[in-house]
Amino acid sequence: GQQVMQIPQYQHVQEGEDFTTYCNSSTTLSNIQWYKQRPGGHPVFLIQLVKSGEVKKQKRLTFQFGEAKKNSSLHITATQTTDVGTYFCAGPGANSKLTFGKGITLSVRP
């Protein structure tokens, strides 16, 4: 079945540093979504990418969909303590389900 992979699962950065994480799919995706889950909270939808090579920005966050639509990246410029949390990517599967990656948990040292 479809697999969505996020490696590593944890990353620690110093506040102010940039951060990039990647998401890889075993199959070509029609779209990819990103969610953020703060500690103790629930996942919150961030963005959806649909087109090959698409780049979208949300303030300090930049999301990109690969040309082959099998991978995606999330880049955070000048991380802040508010960026702490787990970032999940998810790809659509059969019957409108989403397959979530394991997520990457970002911690930021002030």
Next chain:
Amino acid sequence: GAVVSQHPSRVICKSGTSVKIECRSLDFQATTMFWYRQFPKKSLMLMATSNEGSKATYEQGVEKDKFLINHASLTLSTLTVTSAHPEDSSFYICSARARGGYEQYFGPGTRLTVT
């Protein structure tokens, strides 16, 4: 924005009892609702997908007789954990998706502890 509520937020029950968790979409009609289970520091494990007015579709390995799902209206889905055991203790999260939409809106989750 779209809001999804879950009730209760925390529940402790004794082994062998049943627990019902409600998931409500407060300001939109959710044609599809999803139930997930999340273990500490782990990803979301999809348990089942429910469409309003029809039977839920369960993922492989999820016992449908143990985890009863009802999606009776466009704003309410319930998950009942029957004959709960300590290994059922987990964080259960629902999400809802509107007709024609693609993003899932997650509820705040329910922490179930079975003693």
